[in-house]
Amino acid sequence: MSEITTWITQHGVTEQMLILLLFIPIIATIVNLSRYLIGFKTLGIYAPMTLSFAYIFTGIRFGLLVTLAVILSTLLTYSLLKKIRMHYLSRITINYILISVLVVGVIVLNDVSPISLTTEHHDATTIPPLGVILIATLSDFFIKQYVKKDFLNSARSLGETVLVGIAGWLALRSPQLQQFVLNNVWIFLILLLVNLGLGKYTGMRFKDLLRFEQILKNDKSSS
Numbered sequence: 001m002s003e004i005t006t007w008i009t010q011h012g013v014t015e016q017m018l019i020l021l022l023f024i025p026i027i028a029t030i031v032n033l034s035r036y037l038i039g040f041k042t043l044g045i046y047a048p049m050t051l052s053f054a055y056i057f058t059g060i061r062f063g064l065l066v067t068l069a070v071i072l073s074t075l076l077t078y079s080l081l082k083k084i085r086m087h088y089l090s091r092i093t094i095n096y097i098l099i100s101v102l103v104v105g106v107i108v109l110n111d112v113s114p115i116s117l118t119t120e121h122h123d124a125t126t127i128p129p130l131g132v133i134l135i136a137t138l139s140d141f142f143i144k145q146y147v148k149k150d151f152l153n154s155a156r157s158l159g160e161t162v163l164v165g166i167a168g169w170l171a172l173r174s175p176q177l178q179q180f181v182l183n184n185v186w187i188f189l190i191l192l193l194v195n196l197g198l199g200k201y202t203g204m205r206f207k208d209l210l211r212f213e214q215i216l217k218n219d220k221s222s223s
Helices: 003-008 015-038 046-058 062-083 088-112 130-134 138-148 151-172 175-183 187-199 204-220
Strands: none
Touching: 003 015, 015 046, 015 138, 015 175, 015 204, 046 062, 046 130, 062 130, 062 138, 062 151, 062 175, 088 130, 130 175, 138 151, 138 175, 151 175, 175 204
16 A cells, blocks of 8 residues: 555544445546536546445345335335325325335345345345345435326436446455555645536537537438
8 A cells, every 4th residue: 555545544533434435426527427428417536436335235136226216115005195194204205114114025026036136145144234224215316206296207217316326336346456546645625626627617518519510410311
């Protein structure tokens, strides 16, 4: 390790904690890049960042399955209760009750299914509960998105949030990137400059370029 990393780890910060703290701005930068350069409309920064860390705990297959269960339970709860006048927190609490039931069902299904839904075995007891809890707590974001927009736009935002979360998971699980970050803590400065540049960026996004390209093709074909 570099001298500054060695000094930090000798003064109360473990290697694992340092890696996780360094990856918070890295994943946030990935979210920022996906928004202003690609054009993804994620549910803020917290949701995809939380998914990235949660998938490290759960494994990508089981994590995606829990994510699907949380989304489906959220949509089902909102559809059933939207015509009933009740307090917002009561609605959210009922949603979390349904989420807990569905997640328990997924774990039981993983145990009895001939095909493992987790990584390489059926024993879901080795999956840290924190990963499942992190995914479940994102239900509030899903409900707020679904209330504000129609189903198609909500589904697109949810899908793009999961995609960016997977991108963060891929970065976080790379041993080479972990080692590089651990030995180059000055990456904070690079990320700061990158995000300052993104904050001033006013150019076209990749999705906009594709959209305009399709419009130009349609105009040429019609003419």
